[in-house]
Amino acid sequence: MKYSKELHEQLRKRYKDSDPAYVQCLLDEIERLQNERRWIPVSERLPDIGVEVLVFDERGDIMIDELCRWQSELIWADDDDGVTHWMPRPLPPEEEK
DSSP states (O other): OOOOHHHHHHHHHHTTTSOHHHHHHHHHHHHHHHHHTSOEETTTOOOOTTOOEEEEETTSOEEEEOEEEETTEEEESSOOSOEEEEEEOOOOOOOOO
């Protein structure tokens, strides 16, 4: 997923006096974060077996589930309603100091 052309232009205008490499670094980080936090269609790829992920199913439910191997098939451990998308679980909150 590429950052939008509008965002690109806004950053270029706002940081017009900055090093172009700095602006590109910002845009690259935005793209990385967008890719990290997007729903991934199961038709695109599946998560690793045994790794808990967030799943979205055909009923619109969101839950934590994991892909398992059962006999010769890959199945979701807890969802029988047709998982359509998944994403990695977010990190837990950091402890306040």
